[in-house]
Amino acid sequence: MSRIAGRFQQLAAQGRTALIPYIVAGDPSQDITVPLMHRMVESGADIIEIGVPFSDPMSEGPVIQQGHERALANGMCLSRVLELVQEFRKSDDTTPLLLMGYANPVMHMGYAAFADAASAAGLDALLTVDIPPEEVDDINAQLQRVGIDNIFLVAPTTPEERITRIAAGASGFIYYVSLKGVTGAGHLDSDEVAQRLAAIRRHSTLPLAVGFGIKDADSARTVAAVADGVVVGSALVNAMAQTLADGGNSGQAIEAVAALLGEIRKGIDNAAS
Amino acid sequence: MTINASEELYVAVPDExxxxxxxxxxxxxxxxxxxxxxLEVVYRNMSTDKQFQQELDHDLQHYVGRPSPLYEARRWSDSIGGARIYLKREDLNHTGAHKVNNTVGQALLAKHMGKKRVIAETGAGQHGVATATIAARLGLDCVVFMGETDIQRQALNVYRMKLLGAEVVSVTSGxxxxxxxxxxxxxxxxxxxxxxxYIIGTVAGPHPYPMLVRDFQCVIGREARAQSLAQTGRLPDALVACVGGGSNAIGLFHPFLQDETVAMYGVEAGGHGISTNQHAAPLTAGTPxxxxxxxxxxxxxxxxxxxxxxxxxxxxxxxGVGPEHSWLKDIGRVNYVVANDDEALRAFHKLTKIEGIMPALETSHALAYAETLAASMTPEQTIIVNLSGRGDKDILTVAEIDGIVV
Known part of the structure; x- marks a missing residue:
């Protein structure tokens, strides 16, 4: 069983919802990423989503865009991200790791070369924002060869007949985008999220994670009541950037993320009880 | 009439x-x-809908001012001494460039889809102006996104868009x-x-945009082909157009693709020179x-x-560049070449002085290459250059380079 499937099964048995923090690899520095990942696990993360920086992150709001720009300025690149995954795996062989990024760096490395390198590093899943089911066949063949899950998005605009198609090719879990917009935007409508998740569950037995509009313990609790996983990104990237802007050091930036994640963990667990 | 293999090849793209x-x-x-x-369903229906086509043709004739002339640049051709050069005068369209052919079409689609708000990206500002113009005419809200760097170098077009009632958003990322x-x-x-x-201004973006923008711009090549036959009794020997995203080039080239005797040259921006890496020539120096x-x-x-x-x-x-150009490069139907900044500037000044036509700096890249090409050809041969836009918007840029305060 894959690490992701195993983790969701274990959480389901405990009646808990997965907490999935997102950070940008190499933001704000290359050295911070692996210690930050370990600290997030200690603070309640069940799966870690690592953003692969890209020069043109079309689906990101300003907070994560700036994270991508900082990481690229620090020399972060896809092969280095996979090295960080490998480094993390030296002392944590259980926490599932998901890369989230854009098609071009992966395509440029080559789908086969990426699959081999990612598998060797200990990666569990990949989510490419701009590869919808229509364009997925080539990369899926390579990911399946090495047993890496391909995570698909379902959006508020996805018609039900498309959900069937997405569900047929999905593995690991399905990621529901809670709002029309970019990461870190607006306010999510929890009733709509509940309805949409119910629609997806008619077509798939995979766990459902929800992301894009969750920024604190309250919004996490609301979503956790209906979802199997909660993704938090912009709020964490912002907490780190803010700490450094206020004169804090990397250790303090890591602790700012840990504190926020701890609160969100409590929010999620309260929803379950 | 039987359709030959190459004709089938060019009408079969894009696939589903x-x-x-x-x-x-x-x-x-x-x-x-x-x-x-x-959008794809609406476009496929509208492209065979008689009423939609009549509405589009009416707008192109009475609002845009089509057909645009095919003008023989005699003094310029004489000065080179090679092939005769004809200019397809897209600069004479309403708003001063080929961009309006596409915005008129897409705005009609927006109207049929009941969308009250249109958005656009713009570089030089020509597409932004063309979008703001048609939005004003149809009473649509219009927001144009423009890079901060471009806002500084195209101040006149920014003000034009604002006068037309559009909101111009300054983009400070990347x-x-x-x-x-x-x-x-x-x-x-x-x-x-x-x-x-979203009114995309070039033949790029996700499907169906590269197809529908191409189709709206093909009016350039259809007219040019008929005008060439009427004025010279034959097809041209070569076509030349500048290529950024590539909408004016595909518009001129596409109706000629099956004419095997017509050579085609897409001219990319060589900037400071390909070897300096400071250019915008992905077909010449990039990878997929x-x-x-x-x-x-x-x-x-x-x-x-x-x-x-x-x-x-x-x-x-x-x-980047429109995907159809990438394909035309790989199959060898179109030659993609470059003209550098300084060559484009020289062509800008030359056409202005010798023909009384001030071209856009984008267009000047095509003119620079056309001059070299014409010199290698004979006076019996003809070239059509797409004069894709007028140069008024670039006067401040040229003045600054020439060290003149306007």
């Missing part, structure tokens, strides 16, 4: 997935997939030019997809990748990050 050979496609986030599917404006327009579209129509919803030639680094580009002309300052 929006692919031109290995290029094109729909590489966008899931949120936009339904909107693209809806390289602050056309590609970043397109990122920001995509972000707006994903947020406001219910009430907003995915940006802005399609697979195409890109300027990218060893990690697949999109590189900063440089061109004297904001409209060519883009690291």
């Amino acid at each position: 997935q929006g692919r031109f050979g290995p290029y094109g496609g729909k590489f966008v986030s899931e949120t936009l997939m339904a909107a693209l599917a809806e 390289s602050r030019t056309l590609k970043d404006a397109m990122n920001e327009a995509m972000r707006d579209w994903v947020t406001n997809v219910d009430n907003t129509f 990748g995915v940006l802005h919803g399609n697979r195409t030639y890109l300027m990218q680094d060893s990690d697949g990050q999109i590189m900063d580009t440089h061109s004297i002309s904001a409209g060519l300052d883009y690291p």
Whole structure:
């Protein structure tokens, strides 16, 4: 069983919802990423989503865009991200790791070369924002060869007949985008999220994670009541950037993320009880 | 009449997935997939709908001012002493460039789809102006995204858009030019997809945009082909057009693709020179990748990050190119070449002085290459250059380079 499937099964048995923090690899520095990942696990993360920086992150709001720009300025690149995954795996062989990024760096490395390198590093899943089911066949063949899950998005605009198609090719879990917009935007409508998740569950037995509009313990609790996983990104990237802007050091930036994640963990667990 | 093999080849693209050979496609986030599917259905219906076509033809004739003339540039041709050069005068269109052919068409689609708000990206500002213009005429809300760098170098067009009632949003992310404006327009579209129509200005973006923008711009080549036959009794020997995203070039080239005797040259922006890496010539010096919803030639680094580009002309300052051009390059139907900043500037001054026609700096790249090409040909041969836009918007840029305070 894959690490992701195993983790969701274990959480389901405990009646808990997965907490999935997102950070940008190499933001704000290359050295911070692996210690930050370990600290997030200690603070309640069940799966870690690592953003692969890209020069043109079309689906990101300003907070994560700036994270991508900082990481690229620090020399972060896809092969280095996979090295960080490998480094993390030296002392944590259980926490599932998901890369989230854009098609071009992966395509440029080559789908086969990426699959081999990612598998060797200990990666569990990949989510490419701009590869919808229509364009997925080539990369899926390579990911399946090495047993890496391909995570698909379902959006508020996805018609039900498309959900069937997405569900047929999905593995690991399905990621529901809670709002029309970019990461870190607006306010999510929890009733709509509940309805949409119910629609997806008619077509798939995979766990459902929800992301894009969750920024604190309250919004996490609301979503956790209906979802199997909660993704938090912009709020964490912002907490780190803010700490450094206020004169804090990397250790303090890591602790700012840990504190926020701890609160969100409590929010999620309260929803379950 | 039997359709020959090459004719079939060119009308068969894009396929149902929006692919031109290995290029094109729909590489966008899931949120936009339904909107693209809806647009494709509406467009396919409208493109065979008589009433829609009549409305479009009426607007092109009475609002845009079509057909545009095919003008023999006699003094310029004489000065070169080679092939006779004809200029397809897209600069005489309403708003001063070919861009309006497409915005008129897409705005009609927006109207039929009941969208009250249109958005656009712009580099030089020509597409932004053309979008703001048609939005004013149809009473639509209009937001134009423009890189901060381009806002500074195209101040006149920014003010034109504001006069037309558009909101111009300054984009400060990334390289602050056309590609970043397109990122920001995509972000707006994903947020406001219910009430907003995204009027893409070039033959790039996700399917069906490269197809529908091409179809709207093909009026250039259809007219030029008929005008050439009427004025010279034959088809031209060569076509020349500048290529940024490539909409004016595909518009001129496409109706001639099956005419095997017609050579075609797409001229990319060589900037400071290909060897300096400061250029915007992905077909000449790039490799295939995915940006802005399609697979195409890109300027990218060893990690697949999109590189900063440089061109004297904001409209060519883009690291990608329409996917159909990538395919036409690979199959060898069109030759893609470059003209550098200084060559374009010389052509700008020369055409202005010798023909009394002031070209856009984008267009000046095509003119620079056409001069070299004409010199290698004979006076019995003809070249059509797409004079894609007028140069008034570039006067301040040229003055600054010449050290003149206006």
